[in-house]
Amino acid sequence: MLKQNFGMRGDDVVVVTGAASGIGRATAMLAGSFGLGVSAWDLDRAGVDEVVAEIVASGGRGMAVTVDVTDDDVVAAAFDATRETLGVPRYLVNNAGPPSTADLEFRQALQMAAGSMQMVTEKWLALELPAGAAVVNVASVAGNLVGAAPDWYGSSKAAIAGYTRFLAVTHGKRLRANVVAPGAVDTPRMAPYLARKVGQAWGARNPMGRIAEPEEIASVICFLLSPAAAHVNGVLLPIDGGATLTL
Numbered sequence: 001m002l003k004q005n006f007g008m009r010g011d012d013v014v015v016v017t018g019a020a021s022g023i024g025r026a027t028a029m030l031a032g033s034f035g036l037g038v039s040a041w042d043l044d045r046a047g048v049d050e051v052v053a054e055i056v057a058s059g060g061r062g063m064a065v066t067v068d069v070t071d072d073d074v075v076a077a078a079f080d081a082t083r084e085t086l087g088v089p090r091y092l093v094n095n096a097g098p099p100s101t102a103d104l105e106f107r108q109a110l111q112m113a114a115g116s117m118q119m120v121t122e123k124w125l126a127l128e129l130p131a132g133a134a135v136v137n138v139a140s141v142a143g144n145l146v147g148a149a150p151d152w153y154g155s156s157k158a159a160i161a162g163y164t165r166f167l168a169v170t171h172g173k174r175l176r177a178n179v180v181a182p183g184a185v186d187t188p189r190m191a192p193y194l195a196r197k198v199g200q201a202w203g204a205r206n207p208m209g210r211i212a213e214p215e216e217i218a219s220v221i222c223f224l225l226s227p228a229a230a231h232v233n234g235v236l237l238p239i240d241g242g243a244t245l246t247l
């Protein structure tokens with residue numbers, strides 16, 4: 001666990017979507033350990049309850065919210081609840097998205113994966129954001145640095161990167177917007193691959209000899225949100241151990 005908090009303030013609030021598992025869970029836990037109030041959003045209520053219980057047990061602040069990030073009304077209500085309970089979120093982490101294994105039709109999938117991040121962000125932008133506001137969107141090396149199946153997955157991740165650049169340029173006086181592009185990360189959705197030879201080969205091919213742990217994505221997300229990255233705006237940051245250099 002990192003000891004520093006990158007200059008984040010104890011009265012700051014962050015919304016993390018998809019906070020019950022994997023990268024979102026690790027991000028919520030790290031932000032909680034930094035002293036931020038964490039609004040942990042997920043479809044999986046038991047999962048976010050557990051995350052928030054752990055944050056609170058460690059002396060932090062948090063709230064669990066049952067949210068489908070594709071549902072406008074639910075997202076609006078979740079921002080209201082966050083504001084009333086913890087305060088206006090200075091930070092937003094758009095992490096939730098369907099797994100690449102989901103059997104989705106292209107247009108529907110883009111709406112779910114990229115459209116939801118745009119909608120959540122628009123509702124956040126409608127708040128009176130405190131100075132130093134920042135958003136980090138979670139894309140992927142897929143669609144940004146490599147072409148990978150299925151068609152909709154990389155396309156949605158490229159759209160997320162494009163939307164982030166739009167935010168960085170158009171809203172730069174109010175906030176910073178950056179996008180992370182993880183390679184393979186050892187999260188629950190990857191377990192079926194990692195149990196097979198094809199998944200183990202990813203680790204072996206990586207210059208670092210392994211894939212990433214979710215905490216290694218979370219720390220970069222928190223850095224990009226924080227005042228330590230005060231002049232970093234609009235970057236796509238690969239977090240892949242150098243894997244895409246070897247392709």
Ligand SMILES: NC(=O)c1ccc[n+]([C@@H]2O[C@H](COP(=O)([O-])OP(=O)(O)OC[C@H]3O[C@@H](n4cnc5c(N)ncnc54)[C@H](O)[C@@H]3O)[C@@H](O)[C@H]2O)c1
Nearest residue numbers: 018020021022023042043068069096097140184185187189
């Ligand atoms: N794991 C990887 O190798 C990897 C690589 C690159 C990018 N990513 C991206 O990172 C993000 C998180 O992936 P992960 O591997 O941590 O996944 P995960 O499956 O471990 O966790 C995803 C969480 O998001 C929640 N979620 C999914 N759809 C939701 C919705 N509509 N509303 C609210 N919550 C929802 C799930 O319930 C789950 O708790 C995704 O956007 C994914 O595309 C993952």
